[in-house]
Amino acid sequence: MSLRHALLGLLAHGPASGYDLTRAFEGGIGQYAWQAGHSRIYPELGKMTEAGLVVVDEAGPRGRKTYTLTDDGRTELRRWMLHWPEQATVRNETVLRMFLVQSLEPDDARALLEGMAEHCARERDALRAVMDADDAEHRPGDPLPFGRLAGEYGIRQYEAVQGWAQWSLERLAAGEPVR
Amino acid sequence: MSLRHALLGLLAHGPASGYDLTRAFEGGIGQYAWQAGHSRIYPELGKMTEAGLVVVDEAGPRGRKTYTLTDDGRTELRRWMLHWPEQATVRNETVLRMFLVQSLEPDDARALLEGMAEHCARERDALRAVMDADDAEHRPGDPLPFGRLAGEYGIRQYEAVQGWAQWSLERLAAGEPVR
DNA sequence: CCTTTACCTGTCAATCTGGACATGTCAATA
DNA sequence: TATTGACATGTCCAGATTGACAGGTAAAGG
Numbered sequence: 001m002s003l004r005h006a007l008l009g010l011l012a013h014g015p016a017s018g019y020d021l022t023r024a025f026e027g028g029i030g031q032y033a034w035q036a037g038h039s040r041i042y043p044e045l046g047k048m049t050e051a052g053l054v055v056v057d058e059a060g061p062r063g064r065k066t067y068t069l070t071d072d073g074r075t076e077l078r079r080w081m082l083h084w085p086e087q088a089t090v091r092n093e094t095v096l097r098m099f100l101v102q103s104l105e106p107d108d109a110r111a112l113l114e115g116m117a118e119h120c121a122r123e124r125d126a127l128r129a130v131m132d133a134d135d136a137e138h139r140p141g142d143p144l145p146f147g148r149l150a151g152e153y154g155i156r157q158y159e160a161v162q163g164w165a166q167w168s169l170e171r172l173a174a175g176e177p178v179r
Numbered sequence: 180m181s182l183r184h185a186l187l188g189l190l191a192h193g194p195a196s197g198y199d200l201t202r203a204f205e206g207g208i209g210q211y212a213w214q215a216g217h218s219r220i221y222p223e224l225g226k227m228t229e230a231g232l233v234v235v236d237e238a239g240p241r242g243r244k245t246y247t248l249t250d251d252g253r254t255e256l257r258r259w260m261l262h263w264p265e266q267a268t269v270r271n272e273t274v275l276r277m278f279l280v281q282s283l284e285p286d287d288a289r290a291l292l293e294g295m296a297e298h299c300a301r302e303r304d305a306l307r308a309v310m311d312a313d314d315a316e317h318r319p320g321d322p323l324p325f326g327r328l329a330g331e332y333g334i335r336q337y338e339a340v341q342g343w344a345q346w347s348l349e350r351l352a353a354g355e356p357v358r
Numbered sequence: 359c360c361t362t363t364a365c366c367t368g369t370c371a372a373t374c375t376g377g378a379c380a381t382g383t384c385a386a387t388a
Numbered sequence: 389t390a391t392t393g394a395c396a397t398g399t400c401c402a403g404a405t406t407g408a409c410a411g412g413t414a415a416a417g418g
Contacts, residue, residue, distance in 0.1 A: 002272050003374090009279030019396050031266070033274040037376065042398060062383045062396050081276055081283055081291060087210070091270035093181050095212040097260055099329045100184075103191030104260055112260060148350070150278045153343050160339035164332050171327070182404085198366050219405060221368060241366050241413045 002089060003044055004053075006034050008069065008077040011054060015068040018042050028150045032157065048073070094161075101168065110172060117165040124158035127151060181268060182223055183232075185213050187248065187256040190233060194247040197221050207329045211336065227252070273340070280347065289351060296344040303337035306330060 010016065010024050022038040030036070045067055048054045053073035057066045069077075098116075101109050131151045189195065189203050201217040209215070224246055227233045232252035236245045248256070277295075280288050310330045 001374095002270075002275060006275055006279070009275075009282045012279070012282030017396075018398090022396095029275070029278050030269075032269060032271075033278045034270055034272075035268070035376095038397080039377075039399080040375065060396090064396060077279075077282060078287060081279060082287060084273070084276065084294075088272035089214070089270060090209075090211060090272070091181075091213055091268060092211075093213075093267035093269070094263070095332070096181060096185055096188075096208070097263065098332055099208050099212045099326070100188030100191070100256075100260060101328055102326055103188045103256060108257060108261060115263075147278070147281055149280055149343075149347050152346060153274070153277055153340075156339045156343050160335045161332075164328075164335050167331060168328050180404090196366075197368090201366095214405095216406065217367080218369080218407075223404095239366095240415095243366060243413095 002034060003036050003040060004048060005077060005080045006036070007041065007044060007048065008053060008073050008080075011067060011069045012074065012077060015057065015066045017060070017064050017066050018045055019064070021045075021067075028147070028154065032150070032154055098161075098164070106172060110169065113165045113169045113172070117162050117169070120158040120162035120165070124155055124162070127154050127158070131155075181213060182215050182219065183227060184256060184259045185215070186220070186223060186227065187232060187252050187259075190246060190248045191253065191256060194236065194245045196239070196243050196245050197224055198243070200224075200246075207326070207333065211329070211333055277340075277343070285351060289348065292344045292348050292351070296341050296348070299337040299341035299344070303334055303341070306333050306337070310334075 006025075006029065007021060010021055010029075016024075018038060018041050022036075022041055024030075025034075025036045025041070045054065049056060049067075051072075052070060053076055054067045055070055057068060060066060094116075097112070101112060104112060131148075185204075185208065186200060189200055189208075195203075197217060197220050201215075201220055203209075204213070204215045204220070224233065228235060228246075230251075231249060232255055233246045234249055236247060239245060273295075276291070280291060283291060310327075
């Protein structure tokens with residue numbers, strides 16, 4: 001049910017269409033937090049309208065429908081944000097590979113870990129560059145591809161994984177048990 | 180299709196039953212990487228048997244079926260581990276909340292971030308304790324609730340999120356724009 | 359011996375998801 | 389004026405996923 005809350009959260013800082021929201025999921029949120037395509041977003045917006053969490057301003061060119069958060073929607077978003085469950089939904093292919101490194105032969109494990117460390121270093125630098133560019137040319141009012149907080153999280157995330165991969169490589173090199 | 184690879188990976192270090200695998204998902208892998216219940220695991224093991232990735236040793240008390248990786252299974256696991264796609268599947272409720280902090284009123288945001296920082300500190304300590312206990316009383320041969328590498332990742336993950344939350348709180352306190 | 363507690367395997371219905379299919383509009387440029 | 393590309397909304401289906409339902413076995417303790 002988190003797609004609903006992702007949409008509520010995105011709508012919290014201003015009205016948007018299904019199309020706008022779809023593009024939002026192509027950015028940071030879809031890369032780090034939650035993925036969704038338009039084929040799931042449109043039906044969900046329909047259900048949310050029925051549930052009274054959002055309303056449609058039926059206006060705009062090309063049949064564009066703009067959705068706005070209702071008070072109920074904002075309340076529900078706040079409720080969800082503030083009480084997190086014991087066991088949160090997690091599904092991450094990269095972390096899954098990290099957990100299964102032990103299933104590889106040492107040479108393969110080394111290759112995988114080295115690849116991961118390099119990949120993280122590259123992505124980290126790229127993200128940093130995007131954020132610095134934003135800082136420079138950003139005019140108040142226009143939307144950021146990355147929120148500041150989200151970007152900072154991304155950077156720390158890459159650094160954590162890179163650090164972990166390097167630590168693991170050292171363990172491997174030292175011949176210590178990987179299990 | 181990652182459930183399949185998770186199962187292949189878990190089977191890589193020795194034969195196991197559907198029941199064993201179900202319990203494995205209740206541990207670290209289910210908390211940090213990928214979730215699955217027995218109702219999904221049993222059918223998938225069936226399909227994997229059909230596909231020749233695993234074989235069943237139909238033996239054991241209480242109708243227990245033990246699955247063993249075939250050469251094809253090991254090859255497929257290696258292939259999947261070593262070539263990762265551009266865009267990996269990601270779904271993480273906690274990170275989603277992190278991305279949506281900006282949608283809250285400052286007071287609520289502060290409460291959320293403080294809660295997250297505390298939670299991470301607690302979980303980190305608990306995880307460290309579990310790992311130290313394992314180191315102490317672990318006898319070669321019996322399974323670890325946490326692999327060393329996985330545990331280390333968990334700790335670094337908690338530290339990264341905690342650090343991020345604290346950094347965000349400082350920004351918030353300084354009155355800097357959160358967006 | 360009896361009862362409880364794991365152990366152990368499955369199915370089913372409802373919902374969620376991702377990719378493909380389908381349709382049409384507006385703006386810019388060649 | 390024709391065409392392309394971005395804007396914009398939707399449906400459909402196969403497969404994934406979850407939680408509930410269902411049933412049976414061995415071991416251990418009282």
